Amino acid sequence: MDDDFYASSTNVRPPSSAWRSVAWGAITSPNVVLALLLGPFIIAIVTRYLSGRSVEASSNGKAKRPWKLPYWVPGVGHGFPFLMNPVKLMREAGDRSPHDMFSLNLGGTTHNIISDPSLVRSVMAQRESTLLFKPIAISVVRKFFGIPPESVRKFDKVWDEMNATTSYLMREPHIGIMIDRTVHYLENHIPQMITFTDADIDLQPWERWANASYISSTETEINLMTLMRDMMGNASVPAMFGSAFIEKYPDILHDIYATDAGMYFFLLGLPAWTPWPGVIKAHIARRNVWQALDEHQRALDALALGKPFDYSWGELDDVSEFIVKRNEVQRRNGFEIRERGEFSVLWALVVNSSLLVYWQLLYILSVPGLADRIRAEIAPYVTVTQGATIGKISETPKLHISHPELSRNCPLLKSTYFEALRMSDQPWSVRQVGQDVVISGDKKADDPATYLLKKGEYVTIPHDLHMKDPKYFKYPEEFDPERFLVTKEDGSVEANMGTIRPYGGGPSWCKGRIIAERECLAQVAGILAFWDITPADKQAGWVIPKQKKTAAVSLPVHETRVRIKRRVFDWER
Numbered sequence: 001m002d003d004d005f006y007a008s009s010t011n012v013r014p015p016s017s018a019w020r021s022v023a024w025g026a027i028t029s030p031n032v033v034l035a036l037l038l039g040p041f042i043i044a045i046v047t048r049y050l051s052g053r054s055v056e057a058s059s060n061g062k063a064k065r066p067w068k069l070p071y072w073v074p075g076v077g078h079g080f081p082f083l084m085n086p087v088k089l090m091r092e093a094g095d096r097s098p099h100d101m102f103s104l105n106l107g108g109t110t111h112n113i114i115s116d117p118s119l120v121r122s123v124m125a126q127r128e129s130t131l132l133f134k135p136i137a138i139s140v141v142r143k144f145f146g147i148p149p150e151s152v153r154k155f156d157k158v159w160d161e162m163n164a165t166t167s168y169l170m171r172e173p174h175i176g177i178m179i180d181r182t183v184h185y186l187e188n189h190i191p192q193m194i195t196f197t198d199a200d201i202d203l204q205p206w207e208r209w210a211n212a213s214y215i216s217s218t219e220t221e222i223n224l225m226t227l228m229r230d231m232m233g234n235a236s237v238p239a240m241f242g243s244a245f246i247e248k249y250p251d252i253l254h255d256i257y258a259t260d261a262g263m264y265f266f267l268l269g270l271p272a273w274t275p276w277p278g279v280i281k282a283h284i285a286r287r288n289v290w291q292a293l294d295e296h297q298r299a300l301d302a303l304a305l306g307k308p309f310d311y312s313w314g315e316l317d318d319v320s321e322f323i324v325k326r327n328e329v330q331r332r333n334g335f336e337i338r339e340r341g342e343f344s345v346l347w348a349l350v351v352n353s354s355l356l357v358y359w360q361l362l363y364i365l366s367v368p369g370l371a372d373r374i375r376a377e378i379a380p381y382v383t384v385t386q387g388a389t390i391g392k393i394s395e396t397p398k399l400h401i402s403h404p405e406l407s408r409n410c411p412l413l414k415s416t417y418f419e420a421l422r423m424s425d426q427p428w429s430v431r432q433v434g435q436d437v438v439i440s441g442d443k444k445a446d447d448p449a450t451y452l453l454k455k456g457e458y459v460t461i462p463h464d465l466h467m468k469d470p471k472y473f474k475y476p477e478e479f480d481p482e483r484f485l486v487t488k489e490d491g492s493v494e495a496n497m498g499t500i501r502p503y504g505g506g507p508s509w510c511k512g513r514i515i516a517e518r519e520c521l522a523q524v525a526g527i528l529a530f531w532d533i534t535p536a537d538k539q540a541g542w543v544i545p546k547q548k549k550t551a552a553v554s555l556p557v558h559e560t561r562v563r564i565k566r567r568v569f570d571w572e573r
């Protein structure tokens with residue numbers, strides 16, 4: 001047989017079994033095996049070398065480029081360690097970098113991570129057109145809340161007008177009306193928080209969700225986190241969306257929590273059928289919230305247009321001006337029902353304050369004697385009075401809370417609020433760089449920080465890195481109730497937030513921060529005034545759970561089981 005070594009490959013095709021043996025021969029050739037084995041190492045080493053090369057100077061020669069944390073895998077960059085434990089990665093990189101500033105490569109995009117307070121101030125002072133928030137917010141609204149992709153253009157068009165409605169959350173008379181309503185619900189619900197009954201049917205909905213167990217006619221065992229969350233949601237949601245909304249959709253709070261728990265699934269675009277625990281639950285919960293909000297919007301549209309709507313909505317006269325105004329803007333701009341962005345508002349209202357009250361209360365209870373010190377401080381502003389008595393039957397005692405005074409005259413309570421935020425809040429502000437910009441830190445420092453950020457990159461400010469930094473906060477992992485107390489020149493004491501940024505910053509700074517502070521102080525003060533709470537497991541005592549990261553205030557990794565009794569009031573002694 002002729003040697004066909006020089007024959008053209010187009011003319012000569014070995015039979016398939018021959019192809020297989022040729023391919024197998026090629027794969028098992030020592031050179032290919034070596035290349036397959038060494039290739040990834042060589043790529044990783046070259047990537048590590050290139051990604052760790054020294055910084056380049058900017059055009060003006062002064063501003064440096066942020067230090068790049070080297071990585072090994074091209075394309076993915078720091079993606080895996082970031083997903084596994086972002087805080088660990090960022091803390092370690094921060095320790096190695098000058099001015100607590102460095103850049104990460106996350107799936108091919110550059111994220112400049114900043115935690116130095118003076119650099120953060122410089123970032124927050126930039127104009128919205130330089131460091132953009134809008135593309136990020138619209139992407140979150142689309143992916144997380146599930147606004148139809150084709151509605152993005154409408155959102156883009158009315159962005160400023162919709163944003164302007166958030167002034168209702170900051171300005172009188174609207175904010176005052178909303179806070180008064182929230183506190184009014186708290187005054188009504190707190191005395192009825194526990195029913196002390198063993199008949200499941202008679203329990204309050206929040207007791208059922210919180211797995212209440214009857215101990216005696218004066219004592220109940222219950223899950224503190226779920227109880228606190230629901231107490232807050234049952235006050236704040238009707239204050240903003242009207243009482244009929246939560247009455248018609250009594251599970252709405254838990255649908256919001258379940259949607260929130262699936263935030264990363266939605267941001268990653270995982271469909272409902274993804275075989276991963278929690279994905280389908282999050283999708284069902286999100287659909288339930290949408291259905292409720294769609295019905296609410298339909299009723300508000302009908303109300304505004306003088307058309308009839310389902311009687312079960314009542315008069316809708318206790319819906320806040322904020323929600324009514326947003327409904328008007330969206331109707332005027334031709335938003336279909338399914339396109340309205342109210343999920344974002346409902347979510348922002350519910351998820352953070354409702355967890356914060358749990359952490360604040362837990363931390364207070366865990367410090368011996370602190371609850372009683374706070375009770376003494378709030379006594380003039382939170383009062384419990386005897387209900388009417390007819391024969392042997394007495395009404396539940398009445399709770400009154402003066403919320404402005406809690407904020408103004410109760411520095412210890414307020415300091416514990418700031419400290420609970422410092423300990424449990426992990427908010428990140430993310431911006432896209434719209435045009436090249438130089439940011440500068442403390443100009444008086446020996447080595448002033450001046451950095452160039454380039455168009456198309458991202459800026460991420462993990463505010464928790466600063467809030468837990470031992471350079472700024474002594475023993476940062478310890479709850480210190482007095483950490484934020486400062487003595488003023490006239491000798492009086494006030495609680496001052498200092499450099500922490502629990503509500504983010506810049507143009508997208510949390511618009512609900514005044515409401516949040518007032519409602520959290522009111523709930524914690526009201527509960528301390530009315531109830532005695534002890535750990536269910538007396539031997540273990542108070543256990544502070546580890547935290548699970550969310551968008552801002554963390555979730556505890558486990559519940560806190562407690563025993564609750566009503567306090568003994570003056571007229572009963």
Ligand code: HEM
Pocket residue numbers: 137163166169345348349350352353356425427428429430502503504505506507508509510511512513515516552553
């Ligand atoms: C302890 C409670 C709260 C915390 C820790 C908190 C935290 C935050 C954070 C970190 C942001 C993002 C800021 C940024 O991008 O830099 C934010 C935005 C926002 N929050 Fe809050 N929040 C709380 C309570 C509330 C409440 C009760 C409301 C009431 C509706 C609310 C409404 C908003 C709104 C509307 C925004 C978006 C602001 C904008 O994009 O212009 N928040 N919040």
